[in-house]
Amino acid sequence: MSTHGKQKRLTTASIRAMKGKERVVCLTAYTTPIARLLDEHCDLLLVGDSLGMVLYGMETTVGVTLDMMAAHGRAVMRGVSHACVIVDLPFGSYQESKEQAFRSAVRLMQEAGCDGVKLEGGEEMAETVAFLTARGVPVFGHVGLMPQLVNVAGGFRSLGHTDEEAAKISRDALAVAEAGAFAIVVEGTVEPVAREITASLGVPTIGIGASPACDGQVLVSDDMLGLFTDFKPRFVKRFAELGPLVSQAAQSYAEEVRTGQFPAQEHTFQPKR
Ligand code: KIV
Numbered sequence: 001m002s003t004h005g006k007q008k009r010l011t012t013a014s015i016r017a018m019k020g021k022e023r024v025v026c027l028t029a030y031t032t033p034i035a036r037l038l039d040e041h042c043d044l045l046l047v048g049d050s051l052g053m054v055l056y057g058m059e060t061t062v063g064v065t066l067d068m069m070a071a072h073g074r075a076v077m078r079g080v081s082h083a084c085v086i087v088d089l090p091f092g093s094y095q096e097s098k099e100q101a102f103r104s105a106v107r108l109m110q111e112a113g114c115d116g117v118k119l120e121g122g123e124e125m126a127e128t129v130a131f132l133t134a135r136g137v138p139v140f141g142h143v144g145l146m147p148q149l150v151n152v153a154g155g156f157r158s159l160g161h162t163d164e165e166a167a168k169i170s171r172d173a174l175a176v177a178e179a180g181a182f183a184i185v186v187e188g189t190v191e192p193v194a195r196e197i198t199a200s201l202g203v204p205t206i207g208i209g210a211s212p213a214c215d216g217q218v219l220v221s222d223d224m225l226g227l228f229t230d231f232k233p234r235f236v237k238r239f240a241e242l243g244p245l246v247s248q249a250a251q252s253y254a255e256e257v258r259t260g261q262f263p264a265q266e267h268t269f270q271p272k273r
Contacts, residue, residue, distance in 0.1 A: 010043055010084040012116050012138035012182040018043070019204045024183070024216025026206050027224070030055055030072045034221060035079030042083045044183075044206070046118065046140075046218060047073045049088040049148070054222050060150045064090040066104055073112025086140045087114040091148040094119050098131035105137040118185065120146040122172020126179040133180030141176035144169050144210060145188030158209060160193035173197045173205070185218060186210040188235070209235030 018024050026044035029035040030051040038045060051072055052064035066089075073087035087108045094101035105117045116138030119125060129139045144159055160166045170193065173184055181203060186194050188209045195213035198205045207214030219236060222228065226238040227246070256262035 009080060009082055009115075012084060012086075012140075015044055015084055016182040016203055019202065019215055024204050024206055026216055026218035027221045028054075028218070029076045029079070029085075029221060032075045032079040035076040035085075038221065039080045039082050043216070044218070045076060045080060045083045045085050047076050047085065047087040047112070047114070048118075048220065049090045050220050052090075054220060061147050062091045062151065064088075066090060066093045066107060069093075070108055070111040073108055073114050077113045084116075085112075085114045086116050086118050086138075087112050089117050089119045094128065095121075098128040101128045102132055102135060102137065105132055105139075109137065116140060116182070118142055120148050121176070122168070123175040126175040129176055129179035129181055139176075139179075139181045140206075141173070141181035141184035142187065143172040143176060143184060143189075144186045144194075147187075156188070158188040158190060160190040166190075166193045166196075169193055170197055170200070173201060177201045177203050183216075186214055209233070 015024060024044060025042050026046055027038050027042050028048045028050060029038055029045045030047060035045060047069065049061040049064040049069065051068070052058040052061045058064070069087050069090050073085070076085055089101065089104055089108070093104040101119065108114060108117055117132070118140035119128070120142040122143050129141065132139050145156060147156065150156065160169055169189055173186065176184055183204045183206055184201070186197060186205045186207050191211035191213055194205065194207055194210040198213050198215055204215035206216040206218050208218045223231065223236045224239050226241040227243050229243045232238070253262065
């Protein structure tokens with residue numbers, strides 16, 4: 001197939017090949033305009049199920065559906081010409097069986113046109129990861145803190161503090177990598193464990209709250225843009241403070257509408273004759 005006239009986007013194979021050579025830059029994107037702004041700066045854009053909390057105000061990601069992921073995946077794909085795009089399989093769409101996972105992944109790849117899917121899980125998901133990759137679905141793994149397990153884990157906290165926790169995360173990462181994942185998110189994990197995993201795997205580790213020892217980093221874009229004034233966990237660095245800017249703009253607009261300053265003549269249509 002000719003790609004003449006079209007810019008080629010990064011593939012999951014090119015992300016995998018960055019291991020040991022270049023750090024992988026990843027951010028979340030949920031909409032076309034944000035994808036357009038982030039695309040040229042990122043290697044990977046993740047349509048994360050965090051969109052349930054960030055865009056829809058949910059308490060956790062558990063309520064996110066495959067329909068939501070397909071719609072946002074499609075929107076992001078309309079805004080990219082450079083980055084590789086991965087869409088999260090939401091809670092309940094893949095844990096039941098490897099066949100269910102395959103059907104859900106195919107739906108996302110066909111409806112959204114994304115390059116692969118991400119799923120949370122370690123040793124217990126290795127068979128599913130192998131099943132998907134053997135059938136043409138690139139898989140981005142996700143170990144350490146797994147937000148979809150919040151109801152059994154009892155909350156969100158960093159992991160790897162005990163030898164038992166550390167060994168479990170290492171086993172999980174190894175199992176998912178050996179099963180064929182092209183890269184693995186390591187979330188909320190203490191630095192020595194993230195370093196050990198990164199050194200032992202042949203695929204890139206992409207950290208979020210998992211130290212600079214990882215091969216790349218991911219953040220929720222809305223967090224790093226400072227859109228939330230009341231949420232500032234340790235692992236987030238705000239590269240902008242857009243929340244107060246949005247609020248100030250809305251305040252100015254409200255004042256101008258109330259005083260009749262807006263719209264002015266330059267914003268007003270007049271008959272052409
Ligand atoms: O859902 C998400 O955005 C994620 C990232 C935070 C890794 O899983």
